[in-house]
Amino acid sequence: xxxxxxxxxxxxxxxxxxxxxxxxxxxxxxxxxxxxxxxxxxxxxxxxxxxxxxxxxxxxxxxxxxxxxxxxxxxxxxxxxxxxxxxxxxxxxxxxxxxxxxxxxxxxxxxxxxxxxxxxxxxxxxxxxxxxxxxxxxxxxxxxxxxxxxxxxxxxxxxxxxxxxxxxxxxxxxxxxxxxxxxxxxxxxxxxxxxxxxxxxxxxxxxxxxxxxxxxxxxxxxxxxxxxxxxxxx
Amino acid sequence: xxxxxxxxxxxxxxxxxxxxxxxxxxxxxxxxxxxxxxxxxxxxxxxxxxxxxxxxxxxxxxxxxxxxxxxxxxxxxxxxxxxxxxxxxxxxxxxxxxxxxxxxxxxxxxxxxxxxxxxxxxxxxxxxxxxxxxxxxxxxxxxxxxxxxxxxxxxxxxxxxxxxxxxxxxxxxxxxxxxxxxxxxxxxxxxxxxxxxxxxxxxxxxxxxxxxxxxxxxxxxxxxxxxxxxxxxxxxxxxxxxxxxxxxxxxxxxxxxxxxxxxxxxxxxxxxxxxxxxxxxxxxxxxxxxxxxxxxxxxxxxxxxxxxxxxxxxxxxxxxxxxxxxxxxxxxxxxxxxxxxxxxxxxxxxxxxxxxxxxxxxxxxxxxxxxxxxxxxxxxxxxxxxxxxxxxxxxxxxxxxxxxxxx
Numbered sequence: 001x002x003x004x005x006x007x008x009x010x011x012x013x014x015x016x017x018x019x020x021x022x023x024x025x026x027x028x029x030x031x032x033x034x035x036x037x038x039x040x041x042x043x044x045x046x047x048x049x050x051x052x053x054x055x056x057x058x059x060x061x062x063x064x065x066x067x068x069x070x071x072x073x074x075x076x077x078x079x080x081x082x083x084x085x086x087x088x089x090x091x092x093x094x095x096x097x098x099x100x101x102x103x104x105x106x107x108x109x110x111x112x113x114x115x116x117x118x119x120x121x122x123x124x125x126x127x128x129x130x131x132x133x134x135x136x137x138x139x140x141x142x143x144x145x146x147x148x149x150x151x152x153x154x155x156x157x158x159x160x161x162x163x164x165x166x167x168x169x170x171x172x173x174x175x176x177x178x179x180x181x182x183x184x185x186x187x188x189x190x191x192x193x194x195x196x197x198x199x200x201x202x203x204x205x206x207x208x209x210x211x212x213x214x215x216x217x218x219x220x221x222x223x224x225x226x227x228x229x230x231x232x233x234x
Numbered sequence: 235x236x237x238x239x240x241x242x243x244x245x246x247x248x249x250x251x252x253x254x255x256x257x258x259x260x261x262x263x264x265x266x267x268x269x270x271x272x273x274x275x276x277x278x279x280x281x282x283x284x285x286x287x288x289x290x291x292x293x294x295x296x297x298x299x300x301x302x303x304x305x306x307x308x309x310x311x312x313x314x315x316x317x318x319x320x321x322x323x324x325x326x327x328x329x330x331x332x333x334x335x336x337x338x339x340x341x342x343x344x345x346x347x348x349x350x351x352x353x354x355x356x357x358x359x360x361x362x363x364x365x366x367x368x369x370x371x372x373x374x375x376x377x378x379x380x381x382x383x384x385x386x387x388x389x390x391x392x393x394x395x396x397x398x399x400x401x402x403x404x405x406x407x408x409x410x411x412x413x414x415x416x417x418x419x420x421x422x423x424x425x426x427x428x429x430x431x432x433x434x435x436x437x438x439x440x441x442x443x444x445x446x447x448x449x450x451x452x453x454x455x456x457x458x459x460x461x462x463x464x465x466x467x468x469x470x471x472x473x474x475x476x477x478x479x480x481x482x483x484x485x486x487x488x489x490x491x492x493x494x495x496x497x498x499x500x501x502x503x504x505x506x507x508x509x510x511x512x513x514x515x516x517x518x519x520x521x522x523x524x525x526x527x528x529x530x531x532x533x534x535x536x537x538x539x540x541x542x543x544x545x546x547x548x549x550x551x552x553x554x555x556x557x558x559x560x561x562x563x564x565x566x567x568x569x570x571x572x573x574x575x576x577x578x579x580x581x582x583x584x585x586x587x588x589x590x591x592x593x594x595x596x597x598x599x600x601x602x603x604x605x606x607x608x609x610x611x612x613x614x615x616x617x618x619x620x621x622x623x624x625x626x627x628x629x630x631x632x633x634x635x636x637x638x639x640x641x
Contacts, residue, residue, distance in 0.1 A: 055554070057635050077559065081553060082558070096551045110556055112561075157555075
């Protein structure tokens with residue numbers, strides 16, 4: 001299978017005054033379509049920087065990042081915005097739902113910046129909310145939903161434009177462990193259906209829900225493999 | 235991303251915080267409202283002044299004595315005693331003056347009037363029968379001064395409605411009653427129709443008595459304070475003015491027109507002066523109101539900057555989900571335009587209402603020009619763009635990573 005992500009010799013350095021800090025040093029890896037990858041590492045390891053680059057929120061200082069056939073490293077702000085809109089579905093640690101706005105409107109948000117015809121938006125949003133099991137809570141605002149439910153709204157939002165990859169940044173970091181299992185179950189189900197999922201986490205037992213785990217430390221990949229037995233979400 | 239959608243979204247966001255939205259709009263409401271009200275009141279008072287000056291008489295020329303030139307001391311205009319009754323007679327009878335219809339010699343002075351226990355101080359005009367024609371004075375009750383009154387030196391008086399109110403009270407009919415002017419007893423024979431009492435001179439606060447009585451009996455003067463002349467038509471005003479000028483120069487034996495001991499001005503001169511004065515005042519007041527509009531605009535900018543800071547995470551999220559710079563700019567710019575535009579429309583209605591009420595209270599004609607409505611709508615929209623631009627730019631330039639991390 002052709003890789004959907006090719007990261008080759010990516011480095012990222014931050015200039016803070018006189019000191020140059022290297023967050024990522026010469027990183028290379030590939031992710032194939034349909035994989036479920038966890039990127040693990042302690043805080044300060046560079047995994048957030050990697051997530052920003054994979055999410056087209058930032059560009060590498062050097063090296064290439066090819067996402068679904070497009071070299072993201074060479075794009076400008078507006079082109080990056082388009083890549084994020086069409087190819088990446090974000091799931092954030094803090095959910096990032098619009099306050100005082102219904103679940104349905106939240107899921108429809110990415111379609112505001114896309115060419116989806118107006119009449120198709122509502123059915124699409126309803127379809128994905130049902131898929132994450134919130135068919136009966138579509139009109140609830142985020143304050144009326146539990147953490148797990150809010151994260152499920154966010155997953156529906158990530159799916160709605162049928163992206164090439166789903167990029168989850170500590171998706172269970174802000175929710176109770178019982179609900180975290182639900183989220184993992186949804187990810188495993190989506191993966192089974194063919195979605196490519198990349199999950200950034202620092203919790204080993206969450207990472208073990210993925211098929212492949214990339215360990216990074218001090219800006220370099222220290223381990224990349226599938227040695228562990230994939231944990232099945234209940 | 236369609237504009238209807240952004241407008242929908244922006245309106246929804248604005249209604250989420252009604253108090254703040256209302257307060258931000260208030261500045262624009264007050265600004266637009268006061269500009270509209272002041273422009274409207276200015277135009278109203280200009281119309282009132284014009285009406286009033288025109289009500290003083292049609293095609294009217296007024297001759298007043300010029301300043302007295304004697305030695306080194308020069309008196310003010312009107313202080314000279316150079317116009318006589320013979321001058322007035324000459325103007326009406328001379329073959330040299332062809333374009334004149336009516337001539338009204340006048341002697342006016344302020345003095346004390348009493349009727350029973352009440353008294354007032356007002357303008358007493360010594361007038362002939364032609365006065366009412368030249369100055370368009372209409373009689374509500376009784377009759378105006380007649381030629382016979384003047385010849386017989388009858389002690390009769392015609393009162394303006396304001397004088398009637400001051401001396402006899404509202405709704406009374408004082409015809410046949412007697413009043414005392416400077417201590418001498420006069421019989422009231424007529425009341426004039428009100429001409430409206432605003433502006434620099436109250437046309438209703440006047441007492442008319444026969445010219446001969448005023449000059450010979452009351453004040454002992456041989457000179458007139460003015461001669462009012464009605465020209466045959468508006469187009470003959472200038473030639474009438476010239477004819478009168480040359481006749482009087484001749485009679486007063488003055489060869490150089492710059493040495494003239496009288497001056498002639500036409501109604502148009504007064505009209506132009508008065509409207510330029512009210513125009514200046516209107517412009518001045520509108521200018522002050524426009525400052526409040528700028529202050530309102532700064533208020534909008536302030537609120538929009540707060541909004542951008544507050545919604546940093548939302549902006550980050552929108553950018554992460556694919557919003558381009560122009561999408562973010564459009565969103566915030568449209569929010570501020572909605573604020574100022576809705577504020578402007580409300581302000582327009584507030585201004586019209588205020589102007590309507592005030593013009594009723596101070597008895598001015600109520601006028602609203604289409605210009606001021608377009609101004610309100612245009613200016614408020616422009617303020618939205620002008621003061622919303624910087625906050626919108628600031629929002630659009632936020633980096634998504636930093637914006638998402640913002641607490």
